[in-house]
Amino acid sequence: MHTHHPPRFILELMERLIDDEALSGDLLEGWRDRSNWWLWRQVLLSGASRVAYKARLAPRVAIETVLLSSAILLLLGLYAVGVASLLSFLIDDAWPLQTGRYQRWQLYSIVPSFAVAVLIGHGINRLHGNHHLTTVFLCSGTAAAAACVNQYLFVPNAFSEPFGTDAPLQIVLSMIFIAGLFSGVATRASCEPLSSS
Amino acid sequence: LSRDYLTDFELMILLSILRIGDEAYGLPIAREIEKTGGRGVVLGAVYAALDRLETNGLITSTLGAPTQARGGRAKRFFSVTPAGLKAVRRTQRALTKLWTGIAQLEQGGA
Numbered sequence: 001m002h003t004h005h006p007p008r009f010i011l012e013l014m015e016r017l018i019d020d021e022a023l024s025g026d027l028l029e030g031w032r033d034r035s036n037w038w039l040w041r042q043v044l045l046s047g048a049s050r051v052a053y054k055a056r057l058a059p060r061v062a063i064e065t066v067l068l069s070s071a072i073l074l075l076l077g078l079y080a081v082g083v084a085s086l087l088s089f090l091i092d093d094a095w096p097l098q099t100g101r102y103q104r105w106q107l108y109s110i111v112p113s114f115a116v117a118v119l120i121g122h123g124i125n126r127l128h129g130n131h132h133l134t135t136v137f138l139c140s141g142t143a144a145a146a147a148c149v150n151q152y153l154f155v156p157n158a159f160s161e162p163f164g165t166d167a168p169l170q171i172v173l174s175m176i177f178i179a180g181l182f183s184g185v186a187t188r189a190s191c192e193p194l195s196s197s
Numbered sequence: 198l199s200r201d202y203l204t205d206f207e208l209m210i211l212l213s214i215l216r217i218g219d220e221a222y223g224l225p226i227a228r229e230i231e232k233t234g235g236r237g238v239v240l241g242a243v244y245a246a247l248d249r250l251e252t253n254g255l256i257t258s259t260l261g262a263p264t265q266a267r268g269g270r271a272k273r274f275f276s277v278t279p280a281g282l283k284a285v286r287r288t289q290r291a292l293t294k295l296w297t298g299i300a301q302l303e304q305g306g307a
Contacts, residue, residue, distance in 0.1 A: 022260070023244045025270030026223040030240070032266070046241025053245040 006031055010039055016186065017047030076143060077175040081167060084147035088158045100156030106173065109154070113146070113173065114180035121184020139181055146177045203288045207255075209234055210246050211285050214256065214275050222261075222272040223247070247275060255281035 005011075006028065018024045023046060031039040055062035088099075124138050150173050151158040155166045203211065213229035214221040226247075227238045250256045261272040277285070296302065 018241070020244060021270045022223060022273035023240060025264075025267035025272065026227075026240055028268045028270070029266060030224050030227075042240055045239040046244070049239060049241030049245050053248065 006039055007036060010036070010043055013047075014043045016183070017043060018050060020050070023050075073175040073178055074171070076140070076178045077171040079140065080143040080147035080174040080178065081151075081170045083144040084151045084170075085158075085167075087144075087148055088151055099152050099158040100154060102153045103156060106150070106154040106169070109150070110173065110176055113150075113177050117142075117146070117177045117180025118184040121181040121186075123184070124181075125185050135185065139178075139185065142181060143174060143178050147174045150174065150177075202291055203284055206242075206246055207250060208285065208288055210243065210250065211255065211277055211281055214277050215285075219274070219276075221275045226275070250281070251275075254278060255284055 014024050014027065018027070027039060027042050027046065030042070120142055121139075124135055124142070127135050127138070147170065150170055154173075155170065209230050210226060213226045213233075216229060217225050223240055223243055227240050227243050230236065230238050230243070247256065247258070251258055256275050256277050258273050258275050261274055263269045263271045
């Protein structure tokens, strides 16, 4: 039987995916006699099950939510790459270093980029309660900065051809980063600690 | 959406609640299905089925007090309504009728 706490990341994930208090309580109680792997599997599958159940209850709302979220991510991705391209163009003369040196690694950057964005979003979340406008500026600024870093690392000749053929891929990479940012910002307060009794 | 008969999973859940009695909440129900049904169960799927059964008026639920052992979260206790009992009996009768008169099953073997 576990006497310590479940891994913090699983708790965060559970808070995000499972909105049913009784279900998350059952998962924590069940974890006491089982492994962390059991909790991982249950949280992920239960989260998917809840989403599928709710989507079946209100299919129109589910479709609208998916479309709206995709549109917001796409618009913010375009904004981030647009700002990065503009900055690349402006600092062309002042920044003579070669760009695109890590082009072949850009797909491998997806997972770490999402994880970094979640951490940054989690930090921004602390401001969320009382400073909504600051949160918006920080999110949009961070997304644009991430797009700049992406362009510098992954896009050959980013300064001379700022909005080139790599733009769609850069927008997708920015969308993934922004999705991570939103996930971090949406973090709720973690649950109460478990007693060892 | 109401149906005349229960799915096998819904039937297992209702029978588990009846077997467990007053202490029927999500985790014991899932354990009962794992023990007697010999199948692994995802708690989220159990809750989705419980919600569906409650919407159809076959079970009711009440929230218990929050406990420290569950990170301050309450248990949700379930009980079968008279309509739920009726649905179980109706499904049992239908299955029993289907069961009888099948030569392969009456001879035994795999």
